[in-house]
Amino acid sequence: GQNIDQPTEMTATEGAIVQINCTYQTSGFNGLFWYQQHAGEAPTFLSYNVLDGLEEKGRFSSFLSRSKGYSYLLLKELQMKDSASYLCADMDSNYQLIWGAGTKLIIKP
């Protein structure tokens, strides 16, 4: 089967760190993507992981554990503009993206 689970909503404070988790169960695996989507806008690409481990890109990092079917997106030094939905997507054996419903991140001052 194909299933992506991520929390519906999270709240964090400006300047803090937040970790958004994603678990997946997919037939075959060809990589895990994270996208950011501000309200009323299009999703934009954040990261792609295909090997286990942590990939750091400025304030954002993404982690993958293929054996656990688990990924997380880590956001540091949170800014108000980071308030958005964060979408986890898994690429299956047919190179088709399976999307989670997204995690709405609310940043409070």
Place this chain on the structure above:
Amino acid sequence: DTAVSQTPKYLVTQMGNDKSIKCEQNLGHDTMYWYKQDSKKFLKIMFSYNNKELIINETVPNRFSPKSPDKAHLNLHINSLELGDSAVYFCASSQDVEGGANVLTFGAGSRLTVL
């Protein structure tokens, strides 16, 4: 210059009408997609074309018909619109379909409201 542009941005129409959404990308990508995002924010793939050839055709009603005149354009035509068609439709493109080449660049979205 906008990388993936789709028109119109907003579309309000009556049930039973036919409408089209156009999409163009100037990134030189080989693959284009149509996604539907409903009120619950799930992104669902509808169609995917690679070099003008249909490669993904999910279970969507045949009232939806994509057309790709060339690899830079992928239009979506919808016949006999129904209330449940109300959603935001996103066009996207990627360099290719495999691995890291499958990074999607999305258009701004077309919000369709069927009354």
